[in-house]
Amino acid sequence: MASEAQDQSVWPLPKFYFSVDIGDQQNLTFQEVSGLETETQVVEHRADNSKQFATVKIPGITKVGNVTLKKGVFAKDNHFWAWYSQIEMNTIKQVPVVIRLLDENGNATMVWTLLNAWPTRITGTDLKADGNEVAVETLEIAHEGMTVKTG
Numbered sequence: 001m002a003s004e005a006q007d008q009s010v011w012p013l014p015k016f017y018f019s020v021d022i023g024d025q026q027n028l029t030f031q032e033v034s035g036l037e038t039e040t041q042v043v044e045h046r047a048d049n050s051k052q053f054a055t056v057k058i059p060g061i062t063k064v065g066n067v068t069l070k071k072g073v074f075a076k077d078n079h080f081w082a083w084y085s086q087i088e089m090n091t092i093k094q095v096p097v098v099i100r101l102l103d104e105n106g107n108a109t110m111v112w113t114l115l116n117a118w119p120t121r122i123t124g125t126d127l128k129a130d131g132n133e134v135a136v137e138t139l140e141i142a143h144e145g146m147t148v149k150t151g
Contacts (some may be wrong), residue, residue, distance in 0.1 A: 013109055017102045020069065022117070023095030025079065031136060032070040033099055036112050038146060039063055066120060066140050067097070073125055073135035080139050084119040092118040097141060100151075108151040114143035 020028045041060035046052075086093055094116040101110040121140035 013101060013103065015101065017104070017106075019100045019102060021096075021098040021100075023093075023097075028071070030069050030071045033067065035065045035067040036099070036146070037065045039065075064143060064146050066142050067099075067114060067117075069139045069141065070136050071139075073137050080119060080122055080137070084122050087118075094118045094144075097143065103151075111149045111151065113147045113149075114141065115145040115147070117141045117143040 018030075018033065019026075020030050020033065022028060040062045042057050043060035044055040045058055046055040050056075083093070095118075097114040097117040099112040099114075100108040103109050118141065119139055120142040121138075123138040123140075125135035125137055127135075
């Protein structure tokens with residue numbers, strides 16, 4: 001049986017091949033994407049006419065976490081700083097952010113779409129005279145919801 005070809009659909013997807021679109025900027029390259037999470041709060045409730053002396057758990061408010069993107073620093077590339085600098089008196093240009101996990105042929109297998117996203121934090125690279133690592137900046141994005149689709 002070991003010589004038979006194995007069905008590739010039963011193996012988990014590798015996480016290193018992905019693409020990110022931010023607004024009209026497409027196929028941006030990032031080193032890392034994290035924070036694709038959502039959570040629904042649990043509300044404990046006991047109806048006044050319940051014969052059980054216990055509460056039941058029901059879904060409450062759903063909340064999403066901020067998404068963090070890390071990328072290398074390139075000369076003359078300040079798109080994120082320009083977007084962040086547009087924050088004025090509680091207004092900011094909100095755009096959709098689309099994150100795609102790709103298969104070996106470059107086809108999307110999972111697609112996360114962040115709704116009304118905007119930059120909440122940018123962290124520049126650390127600088128070290130004796131370092132030999134690539135300069136990496138971090139962009140943290142807040143959003144108002146997330147949809148997940150399979151390719």
